Amino acid sequence: xxxxxxxxxxxxxxxxxxxxxxxxxxxxxxxxxxxxxxxxxxxxxxxxxxxxxxxxxxxxxxxxxxxxxxxxxxxxxxxxxxxxxxxxxxxxxxxxxxxxxxxxxxxxxxxxxxxxxxxxxxxxxxxxxxxxxxxxxxxxxxxxxxxxxxxxxxxx
Amino acid sequence: xxxxxxxxxxxxxxxxxxxxxxxxxxxxxxxxxxxxxxxxxxxxxxxxxxxxxxxxxxxxxxxxxxxxxxxxxxxxxxxxxxxxxxxxxxxxxxxxxxxxxxxxxxxxxxxxxxxxxxxxxxxxxxxxxxxxxxxxxxxxxxxxxxxxxxxxxxxxxxxxxxxxxxxxxxxxxxxxxxxxxxxxxxxxxxxxxxxxxxxxxxxxxxxxxxxxxxxxxxxxxxxxxxxxxxxxxxxxxxxxxxxxxxxxxxxxxxxxxxxxxxxxxxxxxxxxxxxxxxxxxxxxxxxxxxxxxxxxxxxxxxxxxxxxxxxxxxxxxxxxxxxxxxxxxxxxxxxxxxxxxxxxxxxxxxxxxxxxxxxxxxxxxxxxxxxxxxxxxxxxxxxxxxxxxxxxxxxxxxxxxxxxxxxxxxxxxxxxxxxxxxxxxxxxxxxxxxxxxxxxxxxxxxxxxxxxxxxxxxxxxxxxxxxxxxxxxxxxxxxxxxxxxxxxxxxxxxxxxxxxxxxxxxxxxxxxxxxxxxxxxxxxxxxxxxxxxxxxxxxxxxxxxxxxxxxxxxxxxxxxxxxxxxxxxxxxxxxxxxxxxxxxxxxxxxxxxxxxxxxxxxxxxxxxxxxxxxxxxxxxxxxxxxxxxxxxxxxxxxxxxxxxxxxxxxxxxxxxxxxxxxxxxxxxxxxxxxxxxxxxxxxxxxxxxxxxxxxxxxxxxxxxx
Numbered sequence: 001x002x003x004x005x006x007x008x009x010x011x012x013x014x015x016x017x018x019x020x021x022x023x024x025x026x027x028x029x030x031x032x033x034x035x036x037x038x039x040x041x042x043x044x045x046x047x048x049x050x051x052x053x054x055x056x057x058x059x060x061x062x063x064x065x066x067x068x069x070x071x072x073x074x075x076x077x078x079x080x081x082x083x084x085x086x087x088x089x090x091x092x093x094x095x096x097x098x099x100x101x102x103x104x105x106x107x108x109x110x111x112x113x114x115x116x117x118x119x120x121x122x123x124x125x126x127x128x129x130x131x132x133x134x135x136x137x138x139x140x141x142x143x144x145x146x147x148x149x150x151x152x153x154x155x156x
Numbered sequence: 157x158x159x160x161x162x163x164x165x166x167x168x169x170x171x172x173x174x175x176x177x178x179x180x181x182x183x184x185x186x187x188x189x190x191x192x193x194x195x196x197x198x199x200x201x202x203x204x205x206x207x208x209x210x211x212x213x214x215x216x217x218x219x220x221x222x223x224x225x226x227x228x229x230x231x232x233x234x235x236x237x238x239x240x241x242x243x244x245x246x247x248x249x250x251x252x253x254x255x256x257x258x259x260x261x262x263x264x265x266x267x268x269x270x271x272x273x274x275x276x277x278x279x280x281x282x283x284x285x286x287x288x289x290x291x292x293x294x295x296x297x298x299x300x301x302x303x304x305x306x307x308x309x310x311x312x313x314x315x316x317x318x319x320x321x322x323x324x325x326x327x328x329x330x331x332x333x334x335x336x337x338x339x340x341x342x343x344x345x346x347x348x349x350x351x352x353x354x355x356x357x358x359x360x361x362x363x364x365x366x367x368x369x370x371x372x373x374x375x376x377x378x379x380x381x382x383x384x385x386x387x388x389x390x391x392x393x394x395x396x397x398x399x400x401x402x403x404x405x406x407x408x409x410x411x412x413x414x415x416x417x418x419x420x421x422x423x424x425x426x427x428x429x430x431x432x433x434x435x436x437x438x439x440x441x442x443x444x445x446x447x448x449x450x451x452x453x454x455x456x457x458x459x460x461x462x463x464x465x466x467x468x469x470x471x472x473x474x475x476x477x478x479x480x481x482x483x484x485x486x487x488x489x490x491x492x493x494x495x496x497x498x499x500x501x502x503x504x505x506x507x508x509x510x511x512x513x514x515x516x517x518x519x520x521x522x523x524x525x526x527x528x529x530x531x532x533x534x535x536x537x538x539x540x541x542x543x544x545x546x547x548x549x550x551x552x553x554x555x556x557x558x559x560x561x562x563x564x565x566x567x568x569x570x571x572x573x574x575x576x577x578x579x580x581x582x583x584x585x586x587x588x589x590x591x592x593x594x595x596x597x598x599x600x601x602x603x604x605x606x607x608x609x610x611x612x613x614x615x616x617x618x619x620x621x622x623x624x625x626x627x628x629x630x631x632x633x634x635x636x637x638x639x640x641x642x643x644x645x646x647x648x649x650x651x652x653x654x655x656x657x658x659x660x661x662x663x664x665x666x667x668x669x670x671x672x673x674x675x676x677x678x679x680x681x682x683x684x685x686x687x688x689x690x691x692x693x694x695x696x697x698x699x700x701x702x703x704x705x706x707x708x709x710x711x712x713x714x715x716x717x718x719x720x721x722x723x724x725x726x727x728x729x730x731x732x733x734x735x736x737x738x739x740x741x742x743x744x745x746x747x748x749x750x751x752x753x754x755x756x757x758x759x760x761x762x763x764x765x766x767x768x769x770x771x772x773x774x775x776x777x778x779x780x781x782x783x784x785x786x787x788x789x790x791x792x793x794x795x796x797x798x799x800x801x802x803x804x805x806x807x808x809x810x811x812x813x814x815x816x817x818x819x820x821x822x823x824x825x826x827x828x829x830x831x832x833x834x835x836x837x838x839x840x841x842x843x844x845x846x847x848x849x850x851x852x853x854x855x856x857x858x859x860x861x
Contacts, residue, residue: 087225088196092225092229093431124196
């Protein structure tokens with residue numbers, strides 16, 4: 001209560017407060033578990049890339065199995081080649097000229113990130129994907145000449 | 157929850173506005189402070205803003221995580237660590253140091269001498285405006301989380317922040333649409349979070365706050381009735397980022413060993429290395445034997461790519477930590493020596509801040525403070541959240557203002573309900589008797605510069621550093637009148653011996669002295685200081701029979717002046733500046749110059765507290781903004797409509813704004829038709845005429861087809 005006798009926030013009942021705390025606890029635990037799993041998948045990816053062809057196939061099968069389990073539980077990878085950048089779940093680590101890719105699209109995934117889709121809430125980014133973006137062709141055709149006032153223009 | 161009382165005001169939260177990250181907390185129904193996660197569900201919101209580059213999002217800024225993620229794409233326009241620049245002038249030595257460490261541009265404000273702005277995209281923003289955008293995001297996210305408006309906040313600042321820096325933080329809060337209840341020292345907030353409700357809390361606590369960018373120590377006196385910051389020290393340019401940079405250097409050395417190339421100006425790779433180093437620091441600090449770094453994309457000298465993997469060990473961390481430990485030890489010992497504090501005179505050392513979790517730092521502090529076998533050093537229960545939680549507790553405790561007549565008033569009241577006097581000199585009332593009060597002390601001395609005999613550079617302190625405030629009864633000092641022609645008073649802030657070495661806060665001038673005073677007569681200067689850090693200056697001439705006693709008010713907290721017209725102008729000013737920056741190419745030169753001139757006049761009206769002028773200029777500039785600048789005004793209105801909760805219409809307005817912008821750029825003759833159609837949509841949307849707006853949407857489709 002404040003000096004006016006009014007409260008600052010809607011006051012949930014004890015049961016609602018307990019439920020909210022429990023939900024937050026679950027969210028925290030779930031996020032932590034998935035983050036650990038994602039770290040493990042990073043290692044699997046490194047092993048796959050360094051393995052011989054036969055072993056690499058085995059690692060790839062394991063990766064696909066884990067990915068399937070994740071998807072079944074509402075967790076999905078957040079980056080794919082050619083996708084336009086989504087800064088909510090893409091962390092840009094570098095830009096590179098690439099004639100074959102449109103500007104600001106993903107050309108390389110340095111580390112895969114994941115998001116969890118919660119019904120009624122939408123996707124929550126558990127870990128961003130580290131990506132390299134295309135800055136377009138190295139030598140772009142000259143843009144229409146701008147006057148000095150364009151300095152203040154919105155980026156586009 | 158249908159029987160809930162309707163809240164008269166929104167929620168009050170605590171905000172730790174950090175150099176690297178910011179955090180909000182609120183005291184819930186249980187009485188404990190809880191962190192309010194942001195929209196992405198994360199506790200921390202990076203204190204970063206960046207311009208949007210996507211056409212769909214034109215006119216807005218990225219804030220928080222998205223801005224941080226954008227750093228690799230646009231390092232020159234991504235603003236980080238803005239807290240370092242708050243309240244500083246362009247020529248301040250701290251700004252010069254900061255410029256060497258940051259990737260964006262700091263410039264002198266073209267419209268205000270010695271004021272600084274940062275370049276972000278095509279716009280120039282003041283540090284207050286950048287911080288306001290961060291605070292605005294925190295406010296919005298908290299509102300979303302609470303499903304209730306957030307109207308009030310306690311914002312924390314380092315104990316060493318001087319008045320202009322505190323005032324700038326306060327202004328940022330106001331620009332973000334918050335009513336700032338109090339600016340609270342970070343160590344006080346941390347101690348409050350740790351010792352609130354604890355009966356036998358230690359008496360003299362050294363708060364050791366080692367964050368991402370700064371190292372602060374503050375000695376707090378804690379009694380059953382309250383917390384007081386006694387002294388403070390530290391190193392403004394030492395933090396966890398230095399550990400990250402050190403580890404990044406180790407990684408760079410390994411890259412060189414593998415034949416890779418790391419260029420100094422390759423901001424993107426540098427950013428990646430820093431991130432990897434930060435991750436490695438966390439892993440190694442948790443006691444792991446190794447930190448594995450995978451997939452670091454590095455270029456060889458011949459241009460080919462190298463996919464690097466490496467392991468860092470505790471020995472690498474120790475090597476990195478050695479110079480940092482040395483700097484921490486030096487800073488701490490210098491502080492203890494300066495304040496004449498032997499380690500055993502401190503009853504408890506409370507470690508907060510993310511970098512305090514590094515074991516080497518904890519060992520160092522135990523080495524300094526526990527040599528006599530008494531256990532004093534401890535890590536806070538939640539070292540990274542303690543400050544925000546303490547601010548939230550304080551926000552919850554403050555429920556009103558007690559007037560000097562004794563009457564308790566609503567927190568938002570400006571004058572006392574009983575005696576009608578201003579409440580600026582009142583004190584906060586707490587929600588219950590067990591709440592400890594927080595006494596504010598002046599962070600620096602205040603006084604006047606004057607001529608003493610042959611010394612033209614004398615400085616007389618009137619309010620001493622560390623004095624408790626509010627000071628309702630003026631503290632007076634008497635001088636000899638140097639001349640009868642006119643009397644000039646230099647109001648100074650600082651603790652240096654010479655007047656010229658201190659900060660000149662204001663110059664006051666009395667042009668006409670009473671006729672019966674002569675050179676050498678006494679003149680008495682009085683200073684009073686209220687809880688909102690407004691300095692009241694009065695001058696009296698004891699030898700004169702005339703009742704002549706001029707008074708001034710030096711308002712360091714310009715955001716809450718008693719005059720609402722000036723207050724409104726303070727809010728309007730940055731909007732107009734942004735408008736000019738954003739749409740400069742679309743405003744006719746004559747109109748632009750006129751608006752620039754209005755801006756200068758407005759700044760003058762604020763400085764001189766000219767209410768009439770403030771009212772006039774507010775009207776003039778508002779009309780220019782919303783109506784007087786043709787396409788620019790239409791686009792400005794459209795930008796404001798985008799934020800309205802009306803998705804379909806909002807989308808059409810956004811598309812229309814982009815189309816109009818392009819047409820204006822291309823000098824397309826159709827632009828006037830588009831402008832009129834867009835204006836119609838915007839008006840409908842702003843007036844909430846949704847049905848009519850739906851019809852307009854049909855017309856819009858026809859027009860734009």
